Amino acid sequence: MKQSIIPEGKVVEEVNKAIVEGLDIKxxxxxxxxxxxxxxxxxxxxxxxxxxxxxxxxxxxxxxHSILEHMEEMFGEESAIDENGRLTEKAAAMLRRRFGDxxxxxxxxxxxxxxxxxxxxxxxxxGVLHVLDSLPDKCTSCGAxxxxxxxxxxxxxxxxxxxxxxxxxDDLVRxxxxxxxxxxxxx
Amino acid sequence: xxxxxxxxxxxxxxxxxxxxxxxxxxxxxxxxxxxxxxxTIKSFDTSGxxxxxxxxxxxxxxxxxxxxxxxxxxxxxxxxxxxxxMAASExxxxxxxxxxxxRGRIGVSxxxxxxxxxxxxxxxxxxxxxxxxxxxxxxxxxxISYSYFNFFRRKxxxxxxxxxxxFDCRGSNLSIVSACAAGTQAIGEAFxxxxxxxCDAMLAGGCEASLxxxxxxxxxLIRALSEKHTEPRKASRPFDRKRNGFIxxxxxxxxxxxxxxxxxxxxxxxxxxxxxxxxxxxxxxxxDIHPKGDGxxxxxxxxxxxxxxxxxxxxxxxxxxxxxxxxxxVETLAIKRVFEDRAKRVPVSSNKSMIxxxxxxxxxxxxxxxxxxxxxxxxxxxxxxxxxxxKCDLDYVPNEARKQEHGIALTNSFGFGGQNACxxxxxxxxxx
Numbered sequence: 001m002k003q004s005i006i007p008e009g010k011v012v013e014e015v016n017k018a019i020v021e022g023l024d025i026k027x028x029x030x031x032x033x034x035x036x037x038x039x040x041x042x043x044x045x046x047x048x049x050x051x052x053x054x055x056x057x058x059x060x061x062x063x064x065h066s067i068l069e070h071m072e073e074m075f076g077e078e079s080a081i082d083e084n085g086r087l088t089e090k091a092a093a094m095l096r097r098r099f100g101d102x103x104x105x106x107x108x109x110x111x112x113x114x115x116x117x118x119x120x121x122x123x124x125x126x127g128v129l130h131v132l133d134s135l136p137d138k139c140t141s142c143g144a145x146x147x148x149x150x151x152x153x154x155x156x157x158x159x160x161x162x163x164x165x166x167x168x169x170d171d172l173v174r175x176x177x178x179x180x181x182x183x184x185x186x187x
Numbered sequence: 188x189x190x191x192x193x194x195x196x197x198x199x200x201x202x203x204x205x206x207x208x209x210x211x212x213x214x215x216x217x218x219x220x221x222x223x224x225x226x227t228i229k230s231f232d233t234s235g236x237x238x239x240x241x242x243x244x245x246x247x248x249x250x251x252x253x254x255x256x257x258x259x260x261x262x263x264x265x266x267x268x269x270x271x272x273m274a275a276s277e278x279x280x281x282x283x284x285x286x287x288x289x290r291g292r293i294g295v296s297x298x299x300x301x302x303x304x305x306x307x308x309x310x311x312x313x314x315x316x317x318x319x320x321x322x323x324x325x326x327x328x329x330x331i332s333y334s335y336f337n338f339f340r341r342k343x344x345x346x347x348x349x350x351x352x353x354f355d356c357r358g359s360n361l362s363i364v365s366a367c368a369a370g371t372q373a374i375g376e377a378f379x380x381x382x383x384x385x386c387d388a389m390l391a392g393g394c395e396a397s398l399x400x401x402x403x404x405x406x407x408l409i410r411a412l413s414e415k416h417t418e419p420r421k422a423s424r425p426f427d428r429k430r431n432g433f434i435x436x437x438x439x440x441x442x443x444x445x446x447x448x449x450x451x452x453x454x455x456x457x458x459x460x461x462x463x464x465x466x467x468x469x470x471x472x473x474x475d476i477h478p479k480g481d482g483x484x485x486x487x488x489x490x491x492x493x494x495x496x497x498x499x500x501x502x503x504x505x506x507x508x509x510x511x512x513x514x515x516x517v518e519t520l521a522i523k524r525v526f527e528d529r530a531k532r533v534p535v536s537s538n539k540s541m542i543x544x545x546x547x548x549x550x551x552x553x554x555x556x557x558x559x560x561x562x563x564x565x566x567x568x569x570x571x572x573x574x575x576x577x578k579c580d581l582d583y584v585p586n587e588a589r590k591q592e593h594g595i596a597l598t599n600s601f602g603f604g605g606q607n608a609c610x611x612x613x614x615x616x617x618x619x
Binding site: 043044045048064077083084085 | 237408409410428429472473474475574576577578
């Protein structure tokens with residue numbers, strides 16, 4: 001369900017904070033469409049750091065694997081990355097649906113080493129929101145529907161006090177790919 | 188070839204223990220047959236982890252090393268050091284190291300990181316800590332079941348000391364902790380010490396035994412290990428398009444390096460010569476390699492210049508070849524930058540396709556396998572090479588060992604954090 005306990009503004013604020021602290025850059029240098037690699041100078045380890053900070057803040061698990069790895073797993077080897085290490089047409093189509101405007105620079109045939117540069121501040125915000133939206137209707141411990149915010153970034157059961165359990169990011173990416181595939185038959 | 192005036196440093200003994208064998212001959216023979224030492228990890232519970240495989244040294248092979256150490260010292264020795272004592276015994280025995288009279292001119296140079304804390308240690312300490320920074324020292328002292336030996340096992344310098352005690356080496360004593368480059372650096376630094384005239388002989392090499400929960404977990408968290416494979420023995424596939432991470436393994440490799448005149452004077456058998464050593468740093472990022480391989484290029488070039496050789500004189504390259512996407516790509520690029528037009532004609536292979544990556548031991552094991560290959564005119568293969576990667580287009584000696592005479596080789600080691608080391612070695616020739 002679309003949760004409204006943690007407002008989008010709070011997620012944006014925390015993502016900005018995680019990036020500023022993770023990359024040790026000046027506050028205010030982060031724009032929604034900044035590419036972490038191209039504009040903010042992130043290296044591979046920084047993504048793990050930023051994800052870890054956000055997971056601690058919101059009590060969630062973000063995706064460990066890239067969406068391309070999931071496509072290869074679900075739709076077969078070389079379905080997303082061809083034998084020359086380039087993005088396939090189908091994978092590019094899927095990524096554009098996932099990243100919307102942010103995926104405008106995606107082209108079939110591009111070197112997959114260039115794909116991570118499309119990750120922007122906005123796409124991380126979307127990733128966090130996607131996981132938060134997996135909030136179940138009822139508390140998995142006591143069954144009550146009494147979610148309440150705690151410290152602005154955690155969701156707790158107002159009845160039994162347990163923290164909410166969200167679906168992990170990798171499972172959500174797989175679910176999304178499955179639904180998109182059923183609707184659009186891309187692969 | 189330019190005539191070199193400096194002291195010549197030769198190999199008079201070597202030994203190893205790896206997932207492929209309990210000594211150097213066994214390891215070499217299994218590698219020559221293209222066998223893999225990788226399997227499901229048995230030494231600790233990996234269930235639920237995204238990587239569950241590694242290259243373990245068979246517990247039955249791990250010798251009781253108590254006879255090598257003075258009474259009471261074995262309890263300070265970690266599994267890594269035990270493996271090193273086995274490798275060093277083989278090397279010292281071949282070299283007849285015990286017959287050298289001046290013990291003050293025999294040194295030790297060891298690449299090792301010590302042992303990770305055990306889960307038992309962590310659980311024990313957790314009982315006496317309130318989670319907010321305060322220790323209940325009174326209770327801890329009453330209940331003490333924490334041995335100070337654990338503290339010693341953690342420290343790499345203690346392993347170096349114990350190694351020098353076990354073989355009575357009283358000269359220069361060096362502990363090297365440069366991750367994947369450690370084994371190569373340990374041999375390179377020993378080569379320099381002998382070359383400078385400070386020692387006549389050095390025990391040099393590296394050891395690794397981090398296949399335990401905390402040693403393994405860090406590499407899982409940074410996603411450095413292979414998580415996708417059809418079966419364990421196919422997971423380590425350097426330079427193959429479907430490579431997706433390295434396979435952690437354990438082992439030890441040790442050489443006896445010796446001043447050539449000293450070795451000749453005592454009539455020692457000589458197995459080969461260290462010709463040059465280069466080390467460098469990317470000075471770039473914590474895990475990402477410099478994308479153009481600047482550090483790797485510098486290390487290879489400086490090993491060649493130290494050896495007074497041109498790239499055209501190199502017959503074989505023992506690659507770092509970890510089976511990670513980045514390393515194998517950048518190493519290929521760096522080799523092309525150093526060897527230019529000749530790059531595609533120089534055979535390059537990765538022993539890690541069979542042994543996995545025994546971090547600090549890797550460089551030492553690979554140095555010895557390279558030397559054995561030179562003496563047996565055999566290029567060891569890169570196994571699991573099935574899907575060519577258009578970006579990795581060198582001659583990787585795919586899947587089968589190749590009978591080929593070769594006299595001069597480079598062996599590369601490139602660590603996380605951009606520590607690079609390269610050794611140039613060759614067959615022993617009286618006039619070089």
